[in-house]
Amino acid sequence: MSRLGRPALCGLIGLALASAFLLAALMQHSETTIPMPAAGEKTPLQKLEYRARFVASIDSVTLQVTSDPGVDPVVSKWVFTGSNTDGQAHRVEIVLRLLDESGKQLGFFSARRVLPPGARGMEISLPTKVSSDGWSATKKVRIFADWIT
Numbered sequence: 001m002s003r004l005g006r007p008a009l010c011g012l013i014g015l016a017l018a019s020a021f022l023l024a025a026l027m028q029h030s031e032t033t034i035p036m037p038a039a040g041e042k043t044p045l046q047k048l049e050y051r052a053r054f055v056a057s058i059d060s061v062t063l064q065v066t067s068d069p070g071v072d073p074v075v076s077k078w079v080f081t082g083s084n085t086d087g088q089a090h091r092v093e094i095v096l097r098l099l100d101e102s103g104k105q106l107g108f109f110s111a112r113r114v115l116p117p118g119a120r121g122m123e124i125s126l127p128t129k130v131s132s133d134g135w136s137a138t139k140k141v142r143i144f145a146d147w148i149t
Contacts (some may be wrong), residue, residue: 029146033099036138039076040085050147056115058094058124058145075137080124084115091115095144096126096136106134107122112148 028050037043042062049057060081067075084090091114098107111126130138 015106021147029144031142031144032148033140033142036098036141037061037063039063045080045143048143048145050090050092050145052086054084055087056084056090056092056147058082058092058143059121060107061143070132071133073129074132075131076128078109078126078128082113082119082122082124084117084119084122087117089114089116091148092124093144093146093148094124094126096128096148097128097142097144098128098138099140099142100137101139103140106130106138 029035030048030050032045032047034043034045040058040062042060044060045058048059049055058080062079064077064079065074066077078096080094082092091112093110093112095108095110097105107128107130109126109128111124113124115122
């Protein structure tokens with residue numbers, strides 16, 4: 001191989017190794033889509049779990065609107081509950097996407113937390129701030145749980 005080709009080859013190898021490392025860090029991706037929940041009601045969630053010899057999961061969400069009615073923007077807090085049957089902690093990134101009737105994304109929010117060993121009903125809070133037009137147009141919510149090493 002010529003001397004000119006070696007730096008390019010080394011760069012490609014480095015890029016491949018970096019990509020493999022980043023993908024290895026994500027252990028499990030799970031998602032679900034639900035209708036926009038009513039404020040104050042606990043909504044059970046399914047499919048948001050990391051299952052191996054243990055189960056780490058996001059079990060429910062409760063929407064708490066903290067701004068006054070008619071105020072722009074609408075400020076809210078999404079309170080997720082999580083559990084972990086494993087003897088070690090697991091990190092999770094929760095991503096919330098607000099969608100209109102056609103599936104167009106109106107808002108994107110995320111939070112990272114650690115579910116400690118043996119956690120049950122642990123609350124994970126995700127604050128949001130959305131224009132009142134966007135809030136009233138939201139019909140569905142897509143929720144991702146990315147379990148990270």
